Amino acid sequence: MARPDDRLADQLRPVTIRRGWLTHAEGSVLVEFGGTRVLCAATVQSSVPRWRRDSGLGWVTAEYAMLPRATTTRNDRESVRGKIGGRTHEISRLVGRSLRACVDYKALGENTILLDCDVLEADGGTRTAAITGAYVALADAISWMRDRKMIKTSPLVGSVAAVSVGIVDGEPRLDLCYEEDVAAETDMNVVCTGDGRFVEVQGTAEGQPFDRAELDALLDLAAGGCADLTRIQQEALGS
Amino acid sequence: MARPDDRLADQLRPVTIRRGWLTHAEGSVLVEFGGTRVLCAATVQSSVPRWRRDSGLGWVTAEYAMLPRATTTRNDRESVRGKIGGRTHEISRLVGRSLRACVDYKALGENTILLDCDVLEADGGTRTAAITGAYVALADAISWMRDRKMIKTSPLVGSVAAVSVGIVDGEPRLDLCYEEDVAAETDMNVVCTGDGRFVEVQGTAEGQPFDRAELDALLDLAAGGCADLTRIQQEALGS
Amino acid sequence: MARPDDRLADQLRPVTIRRGWLTHAEGSVLVEFGGTRVLCAATVQSSVPRWRRDSGLGWVTAEYAMLPRATTTRNDRESVRGKIGGRTHEISRLVGRSLRACVDYKALGENTILLDCDVLEADGGTRTAAITGAYVALADAISWMRDRKMIKTSPLVGSVAAVSVGIVDGEPRLDLCYEEDVAAETDMNVVCTGDGRFVEVQGTAEGQPFDRAELDALLDLAAGGCADLTRIQQEALGS
């Protein structure tokens, strides 16, 4: 059965990364994976959380959120409900952890970089788009710090990119859109470094449990997708 | 003393209204007043709040919010702090009240239109940009309802637009940017209907109290600015 | 059509200001505008908010609230609901901003005066009664500080009073009671200094938008009402 947009099983949606979308943020990116649009803003703070003070080490963290009408039907605002939902918490933690995998805390010094990832429109894969875009915003914030002599050497020890994969109609597919995501038996989010190693592997059987062969096929697809995204990130940063 | 962008005292910043910015919302607009960018999304709900049930009347309401890095320095998320601040509450109420001034509840039937106004970037006048853009998103949502035969006649009984005015360096000025807003002795937000009457007048002496002559000068400026914005709204809707 | 209590259109309700209603507060007033009763208590704190420390400047702020049975039907407590509503936030901010218009922060030194305005019974115009009464409590708190040599010169650079006006049955009226407030097409709250200048003008079209002539008539009425209230405040402070 064909994909909704006729892509090949191992093909990404059109991905664009627009740097400098915001005027004030130290780094900012509007990233699009097909119909999914996420605004990633990096803020540099010359301090660290309380538990890290006087360690000489920096910190990187993230907050993920979705505008109420990013989706087909409207979701109530978490600010109005007075609390953050489990899904938001979970993804914020994932984004922060993923970005920390490519940062040398010592080179960062006692500074914090906070990545705000706000989903303006959602069509599947918002968390992986957020990670992929936030890496570029992070890189720009680090350049901003170097320009201002806040740091001497770059704390970036590599890059990270992320993609979703899943089994739909029995077929392993790369970068699911919302329609496929809902129909998937198994859904996996994978974060890789630019040199092809794994930072996060989160696979969930939504319907039938999956066997080792299926898992292997998904990991292969994801590794390929992340390699493509790494190239797109580098092109964006090179321009 | 000249304005930061060399505008005349009675001149608006460049204003753009892009309709259909979101795929799913029943109406959506990205509105820009110079460096201020607000995403306005209209959601149609075929129900009304509990206190209005079985009245045969509809409802229009709004929620305003700001992304954390819309501003020069980052603001904490209200969802993370677990409560909505007074300023957010106040502006949400103002936007809803302003839009209700151009709606016939009976013609709307027992439906609600909710306007989400999210500030992506802030450079002064975010509440007035939100009202001006939300009117266009509201008009689009009403067209959407008519196309689906949810309503027979248009519940729009006019249009609304809003602008800020203030006294800076002793001079009454139209459509203050952030730099002017901070420096203003008096700051006023005015909402007008398309036929030039007033819906809201909110003037505040930030520094020196203002006399009647100054108040009159500000009202004149605002009425002119709203007339310009009404024309821009009509052009956007005509296209 | 006559007013519910047969007043003239430009006549205030009976206004009483009882000073020293509480034993412990540095200043306290029970203010009545007809059936509206507000208890205003001033608390002197020898510190300022964090963002103002080491500036040499003081601060004045306010909190407004309503007892649950101040109104015809009972309102749930905001403490029980776990959050403050938009209306409460909005009025608290208005009261604080209004009082700050008559204070010289430098003469106040690094001290804060906090005005608690609790509505014991509501019959329209609670926010304007709160401002009018809170000014007197503020003046008493400042005398208390001078008696204790906390400050050398008075930080009061004038006085403020507030009143509501509105258009009811097509007629502009001063100081609306609840019954008139509900029926008003346009409702405006105006805060003036003792010398007749404006601090806040907040007009809202509840029903029909209003034109410039109506706005002018309302401003005239309000200026007259505030002048009367200023005299009543001075008599209360003189006794």
Added chain:
Amino acid sequence: MARPDDRLADQLRPVTIRRGWLTHAEGSVLVEFGGTRVLCAATVQSSVPRWRRDSGLGWVTAEYAMLPRATTTRNDRESVRGKIGGRTHEISRLVGRSLRACVDYKALGENTILLDCDVLEADGGTRTAAITGAYVALADAISWMRDRKMIKTSPLVGSVAAVSVGIVDGEPRLDLCYEEDVAAETDMNVVCTGDGRFVEVQGTAEGQPFDRAELDALLDLAAGGCADLTRIQQEALGS
């Protein structure tokens, strides 16, 4: 050692009960025990909590709170802090339980009477003043219901009054003011019915534990004090 106001050990402070202090409430009382002033408002609701529906039985409940400047130093508002403190919860529950002791739920029908007890000024014994005053407001609300034929027979099966007792300087004393309350080794709140039986006995050793003889002396004092208060309540209701 003499009491601060030279009272005898078994003497109440001056107690006044002013009925009808509020215009709208179905029953309302301003009760004073010396410098302690509590506003008690009864609200009649023609419904019962969900867990009691279709039982044919009524309900009586209470909410206790303190204005921020009721005390020598200001307390933050619980609405601002976003949650109700343990002390407030505890006293609200005590007041409701005490009043329920004199009510026949069947005669009340499926109606709720809610007693709001707001402390305007505190000088010790606020919870016992609240109970004593709320009983009178409750009785007035019941008369109001009978006048409107909401109930046929009175659901009041007696009366309740409450007083604090304590051991200060080794001496058992009745109706402690704040200064004595702070100095008390043992502090006890006692709620009695009009016919002299106990509804609540809550004794706490603040300093030294107390022996049975001391407990007996305190109970004797409290029973006497409640008998006096019962007479004052009846006089108030008779007028």
Added chain:
Amino acid sequence: MARPDDRLADQLRPVTIRRGWLTHAEGSVLVEFGGTRVLCAATVQSSVPRWRRDSGLGWVTAEYAMLPRATTTRNDRESVRGKIGGRTHEISRLVGRSLRACVDYKALGENTILLDCDVLEADGGTRTAAITGAYVALADAISWMRDRKMIKTSPLVGSVAAVSVGIVDGEPRLDLCYEEDVAAETDMNVVCTGDGRFVEVQGTAEGQPFDRAELDALLDLAAGGCADLTRIQQEALGS
């Protein structure tokens, strides 16, 4: 009418106290009163609350909570509801106050001991079991401090134990199980010191008010029960 488990009116349920139930806590006890099981954990903190700093004095406090399925039907978690209920607040305060009655703050130095009392299973008398068990955990935590030379002399100036009593079917009974608790006309919780004095007496008429003779009978029963519990505590600590 016989008791559900055929006990005598003045007989405790089987009581067991298992020390050292947790590996990490400075003191820990699993206490059982029949079917009621409470896990009490003592945590030593080398600091005191802000309001007590630089006083040279220590502090003891407690938090009580119930697992959701400790009871016949499940209760929602207070963490999920986002706030602590009145009953939980009230009991936490009672447990803390009771334990403080046997502690010399000066000998404790500027340290805090926090007692967590979590009800794993509830069959009546959870608060009194919590106090009785928490005393033993407290004693163990104090031994732990002495072993580490954090304190020189023991801050324990006695012991505390607690029990519930009530009037069921007209008969005063000791240590009510849940079935009796629900049926009781009067319910009383009593906390005594090891030498037989009272720390807390909290009696409530659930149904009929009680007279002085009934109150005396309940106090006698409670004093006897606490003496038994004191012996069981000492045996547990002696082993």
Added chain:
Amino acid sequence: MARPDDRLADQLRPVTIRRGWLTHAEGSVLVEFGGTRVLCAATVQSSVPRWRRDSGLGWVTAEYAMLPRATTTRNDRESVRGKIGGRTHEISRLVGRSLRACVDYKALGENTILLDCDVLEADGGTRTAAITGAYVALADAISWMRDRKMIKTSPLVGSVAAVSVGIVDGEPRLDLCYEEDVAAETDMNVVCTGDGRFVEVQGTAEGQPFDRAELDALLDLAAGGCADLTRIQQEALGS
């Protein structure tokens, strides 16, 4: 380098599953993985969440929490902080999702089974112990339903068990204790069905990213561990 308890790299800690630990719950288990102890309680509700009503389908969900002193140093209660942390949310969702993998919603009918997993003591692997224990409590609750004829056939379509694996000192190890968990470069939680397929795979590089060979080794270890746990579950249920 040897493991802290001298286990082999592919060896589980001693695992015990005690059924029926609570009297009231429809299923309950105290599960121990070495020093980790989790109390799992199953509650049967004859209703489903609102969004699932009239579907004929049941639901299974879970709530995970930790007692404050389950850990070496005390954690504040989430009920006291007024909100649930991201980690708690994330694990609750994982436990529910894992259990749903072995349930046929149709056979369950419109009933909900809620699993409460409360960590009494934590020494690594609390979420995997929770899943493993909760499965047994779930099976007992289903037997309870069958005994009461609430369901005709068993909705259990298999079993689930979970274990943690990680790379410590460069060596892949099964079932990490806390000391190893803290030291792990990579940490993975794996949930398998009784027939050896995967339900969840959640791998995280805490330090160095991991390559495909390391990932494969961890998956092999986890599959073996889950097979062992499945056997232990079956023995527990067979007894």
